[in-house]
Amino acid sequence: MNGLRYLWAAPVSLAGLxxAGLxxAxxxxxxxxTGVLEVEGGVLTRWLPRLGIGMTPVxxxxxxxxxxxxxxxxxxxxxxxxxxxxxxxxxxxxxxxxYLAASAVIALRGGDPYRDNPFEREARSAEE
Numbered sequence: 001m002n003g004l005r006y007l008w009a010a011p012v013s014l015a016g017l018x019x020a021g022l023x024x025a026x027x028x029x030x031x032x033x034t035g036v037l038e039v040e041g042g043v044l045t046r047w048l049p050r051l052g053i054g055m056t057p058v059x060x061x062x063x064x065x066x067x068x069x070x071x072x073x074x075x076x077x078x079x080x081x082x083x084x085x086x087x088x089x090x091x092x093x094x095x096x097x098x099y100l101a102a103s104a105v106i107a108l109r110g111g112d113p114y115r116d117n118p119f120e121r122e123a124r125s126a127e128e
Contacts, residue, residue, distance in 0.1 A: 008092035009063040009085075016065025019044075023067060033078070036085055040068045055114050063088045083123035 006013070020039040024030055028042025044067050049056045059068035059077040061084035068074045088095045103113035114120055 005089040006064060009088040009095075011063075011093040012088055012095060013063025013065055016062030016067065019062060019067055020065050029071070034082075035064065036082070037065045038068070038074050039065065040071050040074050045069050052114075054112075061085055061088060079126045080123045083126045084119070087119055087122070 016037070020028075020030060020037060023039045023042035023044045026042035028039055028044060030037060030039040032038070048058060048060060048067065048069050051057050051060070058073045059066060059081055061081045064085060066074065066078075066081045066085070068077065087099075091098055099117065099119050102117050102119060106116045107113040
C-alpha cells in the first residue's frame with residue numbers, strides 16, 4: 001500500500017525532483033528523511049522567498065520532496081511539511097490544483113489565501 005501512495009503522488013514528486021536537481025546543481029544539499037527527499041540551499045535560498053504573494057515562503061512540499069532555504073528551516077518546518085506530504089499522497093496530482101483553487105476561493109471571499117487555506121490550517125495543527 002505504501003508504494004501506491006508514492007505512485008499516486010509521483011507526478012508532483014517528479015516536479016519536486018526537478019527543483020531538487022536544480023538546487024543541488026547550484027550548491028544545495030539533499031538527504032532522505034523518513035522516505036522524503038529533503039533539499040536545502042543553492043538556488044532555493046533566493047528563489048523560494050520570491051514565490052509568495054503577501055508572504056515569504058521558506059519551505060515547500062512537492063509530493064515526496066521538501067525544499068527549503070536552509071537546513072535549519074527543514075528541521076523547523078518538518079512536522080508542517082510532512083502534513084503536506086500526506087496531503088500529496090491523498091490528493092495525488094490533484095493536490096497542487098486543489099491547493100491553488102482553495103487559495104483562490106478564499107481570496108475572492110476576502111480571506112487570506114495562505115493562512116485561511118484548509119491545507120495550511122491542517123499543516124499548522126501538526127506544529128502544535
